[in-house]
Structure formats: structure tokens, C-alpha cells
Amino acid sequence: MKAVVFDDERTIRKVMEKILKKEGIEVKTYESGEEALKIVKELKPDIVFLDISLPDADGMELLRSIVSLENRPYVVMISGHDEYNYLIEAMKLGAFDYIPKPFDIDKIRKVVAEIREILSVKTVSDLGEADIIGKSQVMKEVFKIVGRASASNQPVLITGESGTGKEVIAKLIHKYSNRSDKPFIAINCGAIPSGLIEAELFGYEKGAFTGADRSRQGKFQAADGGTIFLDEISELPLEAQTKLLRVLQEMEITPVGSTKSVKVDVRVIAATNKNLVKLIAEDKFREDLFYRLSVIEINLPPLRERKEDIPELVELFTKQALKNHGLKKGGFTEEAVELLKMYDFPGNIRELRNLVHKLIAIYRERPITPDLIKLQFEPEKQVILDWKEGLKKEVAELFSKGKKNIYTRLVEEAEKVVIEEILKYTKGNISEASKYLGIHRNTVHKKVEELNIQKGKGR
Ligand SMILES: Nc1ncnc2c1ncn2[C@@H]1O[C@H](COP(=O)(O)OP(=O)(O)OP(=O)(O)O)[C@@H](O)[C@H]1O
Ligand SMILES: [Mg+2]
Numbered sequence: 001m002k003a004v005v006f007d008d009e010r011t012i013r014k015v016m017e018k019i020l021k022k023e024g025i026e027v028k029t030y031e032s033g034e035e036a037l038k039i040v041k042e043l044k045p046d047i048v049f050l051d052i053s054l055p056d057a058d059g060m061e062l063l064r065s066i067v068s069l070e071n072r073p074y075v076v077m078i079s080g081h082d083e084y085n086y087l088i089e090a091m092k093l094g095a096f097d098y099i100p101k102p103f104d105i106d107k108i109r110k111v112v113a114e115i116r117e118i119l120s121v122k123t124v125s126d127l128g129e130a131d132i133i134g135k136s137q138v139m140k141e142v143f144k145i146v147g148r149a150s151a152s153n154q155p156v157l158i159t160g161e162s163g164t165g166k167e168v169i170a171k172l173i174h175k176y177s178n179r180s181d182k183p184f185i186a187i188n189c190g191a192i193p194s195g196l197i198e199a200e201l202f203g204y205e206k207g208a209f210t211g212a213d214r215s216r217q218g219k220f221q222a223a224d225g226g227t228i229f230l231d232e233i234s235e236l237p238l239e240a241q242t243k244l245l246r247v248l249q250e251m252e253i254t255p256v257g258s259t260k261s262v263k264v265d266v267r268v269i270a271a272t273n274k275n276l277v278k279l280i281a282e283d284k285f286r287e288d289l290f291y292r293l294s295v296i297e298i299n300l301p302p303l304r305e306r307k308e309d310i311p312e313l314v315e316l317f318t319k320q321a322l323k324n325h326g327l328k329k330g331g332f333t334e335e336a337v338e339l340l341k342m343y344d345f346p347g348n349i350r351e352l353r354n355l356v357h358k359l360i361a362i363y364r365e366r367p368i369t370p371d372l373i374k375l376q377f378e379p380e381k382q383v384i385l386d387w388k389e390g391l392k393k394e395v396a397e398l399f400s401k402g403k404k405n406i407y408t409r410l411v412e413e414a415e416k417v418v419i420e421e422i423l424k425y426t427k428g429n430i431s432e433a434s435k436y437l438g439i440h441r442n443t444v445h446k447k448v449e450e451l452n453i454q455k456g457k458g459r
Contacts, residue, residue, distance in 0.1 A: 004029070017029055202255050238286065
């Protein structure tokens with residue numbers, strides 16, 4: 001481990017150096033804070049001990065800049081002030097700890113031990129490869145396309161329901177591309193007022209509109225050499241769509257209020273949970289832009305179509321949640337995971353993630369059993385779960401009795417229920433029922449006879 005100390009008091013520097021060296025830590029001390037940021041960037045220490053009131057720098061400002069570095073070290077503030085407002089402010093800015101002067105040597109040792117422990121544990125919180133789950137066949141297909149997409153510069157369109165991982169996949173393509181050391185800039189087209197979107201994407205010149213008191217770079221320029229992720233692309237106003245199309249064709253942008261265009265080299269990845277083809281038919285999305293964006297298309301399957309990924313996702317989210325709460329034990333029983341596999345998760349991975357985090361927050365180290373999960377579901381969802389559970393029990397019973405025709409028996413029973421119920425709604429009208437069921441009229445007719453279905457009198 002490496003540490004740096006910024007403190008203008010000579011004795012503090014000496015003491016710190018001694019303690020840290022004894023702990024086996026490589027240490028450098030500095031009297032001045034002027035070059036602190038530069039030093040931290042160069043030396044890449046694991047820990048920074050920082051005096052709040054250096055004569056030539058503002059410790060709080062330094063803290064702010066150090067914690068915003070990409071590979072940020074743990075910053076421990078040392079301070080002569082012990083008023084609570086300094087303490088709150090420093091912790092809020094992201095200090096790891098705050099040690100008032102004159103300090104106790106044991107406090108320093110304790111903080112070092114804590115950081116050592118954290119560094120020795122592999123973290124799961126930041127998006128590393130181990131944090132992306134996808135053993136299911138459908139996800140393997142997705143990863144193949146990600147691989148192909150990473151090797152090219154063509155635009156990619158990622159479609160999929162909300163919470164299926166569109167942003168995760170966009171980042172993955174960037175990570176594996178030869179642009180990975182350049183920026184990945186994400187912009188949510190739905191979150192920016194339509195009047196500002198062009199300025200946001202392409203930048204603007206001073207005086208381009210009221211309030212533009214200086215010129216500003218847009219996201220395309222910020223992403224130069226890298227990747228821009230246009231999330232919720234369906235929300236892009238038509239005018240901006242026209243401009244985007246031109247950018248994709250020419251690979252140059254014209255800031256708002258400017259007449260000069262600027263060359264850019266940006267890989268575009270767009271995402272949507274809407275049906276763009278439908279929006280094209282409604283004249284809300286440009287067809288030519290759609291073709292341009294969807295040179296490579298990735299459709300992320302909903303979680304209900306890859307339930308085999310649920311156990312690993314639960315494991316991953318459990319680990320994250322336990323870590324967030326500083327818990328050593330806890331998690332789902334096997335039966336609980338089985339129950340989760342029965343549920344369809346309309347909110348997809350995000351819903352599963354939130355559910356796991358919520359349950360761990362409530363039950364902490366207590367094993368999470370099916371009944372605890374059910375408490376989280378609304379009554380309508382409970383019925384669905386109970387129904388599938390009931391079916392499982394039925395399977396178990398038939399199996400234990402050694403029955404041989406389990407499949408036909410249960411499928412027929414299910415068919416009978418479905419057809420009978422729909423016929424009740426259509427008051428026994430077979431043609432109409434066939435439309436709702438999505439099977440041919442003749443088939444419905446045949447089933448009614450075969451399965452001895454009552455052609456209900458209506459509800
Ligand atoms: N394959 C995966 N493995 C692990 N976690 C995942 C995976 N895919 C998505 N997640 C997690 O699920 C959550 C939702 O993912 P993401 O934000 O990428 O979805 P999205 O499709 O962009 O959703 P929305 O349409 O709502 O914006 C995030 O917390 C993400 O980390
Ligand atoms: Mg998203």
C-alpha cells in the first residue's frame with residue numbers, strides 16, 4: 001500500500017511517516033498543498049491523509065477534486081477543527097474518515113487496518129465483467145453480437161424492455177472496442193427538454209440563444225474518439241433526428257448558432273424500449289434514421305425468457321446488498337430462489353435487483369424464505385405465484401404416485417381451463433374465442449369436443 005500525507009506541521013509529518021512505515025506502508029509527506037492534486041494523480045496512492053487547513057490550499061476543495069479522480073484513493077482528513085459542520089461536510093464530500101488533531105496514534109492504525117481490509121476484498125459494486133450475468137442461451141447470443149459490434153464502428157441499436165440491461169450492454173460494447181480508452185458519454189434523450197437537445201448534443205456558439213453567454217462543447221465533441229450512448233432515442237424530436245442523421249452520414253457536427261462544421265469520430269449506440277417501427281408508421285420517427293442506427297441490432301430478451309439466469313443474478317445482487325449494509329451473512333434459501341423463478345418480473349433485472357436489495361435491507365442476516373418474499377408481492381401477483389406453486393405440488397404428487405402421463409394430463413387440464421374461461425367471456429362464441437386464444441376456430445371446436453369443455457353461458 002502507498003500513502004501520501006499533506007500537512008504543514010512538521011511534527012505531524014514525522015509522526016505519520018513513522019506510524020505508516022511501521023505498518024509496512026510506503027509513504028511520502030508534503031508540507032504544501034499547492035501541488036497536491038498533481039502529486040496524487042502521479043503517485044496513485046491508496047490513502048491520502050489531508051490536513052483541512054493548509055496555508056496554501058483549501059483542504060475541502062482538494063478533497064473534492066481528489067475524490068472525483070477516476071482511481072480515487074481513500075482520503076482521511078486530519079484537522080484542528082473539530083466542529084461538527086466540518087465533519088459533516090468532509091464526510092459528505094466523500095472523505096473516508098476524519099481525525100481531529102491532536103490525534104491518537106491508534107486512530108491512524110485503525111483507519112489503515114480498515115482500508116487494508118477493504119482493499120483485500122474483491123469488490124462487486126463497480127461494473128466489472130464478473131458483474132454481468134448471462135449464462136442463458138439467449139444471452140450468449142447477445143454476447144456474440146456484442147463481440148461483433150465491438151470489432152466495428154457501425155452504429156448499434158439496442159432494444160429491449162425497461163430494466164433488461166441496455167445500458168450495461170452499451171458499456172460492454174465500448175469496453176471491448178478499440179475506443180475503450182476514450183470517453184463513453186451517455187445521454188438520455190428523454191430527460192432533456194426538446195428545445196435544448198440540439199445544444200446538448202452538438203454544442204452551441206456564444207449568443208446562439210438567450211443565456212448562451214459563452215460557447216459550449218456538445219456531447220458529440222466530448223465523446224470524440226469514443227462512444228456516445230443515446231438512450232431513449234425515440235424521444236428525440238424530429239428536427240434533432242434530421243440533424244443526427246446528417247451527423248451519422250457526414251461524421252461532422254455543426255454547433256447551434258455556428259456556420260462552421262467540426263469533424264468528429266464517434267461511435268453511436270442508441271437504445272429504446274419503444275417499438276420504433278410503430279413510431280415510424282405514426283410519423284414520429286424517421287425511417288432513414290432508423291435504418292442508419294440499426295446497422296447492428298441487439299434485442300435484449302426480457303428476464304421472463306431467461307429465467308435460468310435468475311439464481312446467479314440473485315447471488316450477485318445479494319452480495320452487493322450485503323456489502324452495502326456491511327453484513328457478513330444472509331441471503332436466499334434455495335426454495336426462495338425457486339419461487340423467484342416463477343415470477344415474471346415485468347420490470348426485468350432492475351425489478352429483481354430492487355427486490356433483492358429491499359429484502360436484504362429488511363431482513364439483513366436472516367435467511368430469506370419464500371414466505372418473506374411473498375410478503376413483498378401484491379395480492380394479484382401472489383395468486384400467480386400460488387398458481388404455479390400449486391402446479392408444482394401437483395407435479396410432485398403425480399410423480400410420487402409414479403404416474404406416467406403427467407405432461408398430457410396437466411397440459412390438457414390447463415388447456416381446458418383456459419378455453420373454458422375465454423368461452424365464458426365470449427358467451428360461448430367459438431369464432432370470437434379463437435381470436436382471443438390465438439388459435440384457429442376449428443382447433444377450438446375440436447378441443448371443446450375432445451376435452452369435454454362447457455361452452456359457458458357468459459359471465
Ligand atoms: N446481465 C446483467 N447482469 C447483472 N446485472 C445486470 C445485467 N443487466 C442489467 N443489470 C442491472 O440491472 C439494472 C438495469 O440495467 P440497465 O439500466 O442497463 O437497464 P435498461 O435496459 O437501460 O433499463 P431502462 O430501459 O429502464 O433504462 C442495473 O442495475 C444493471 O446493473
Ligand atoms: Mg437505461
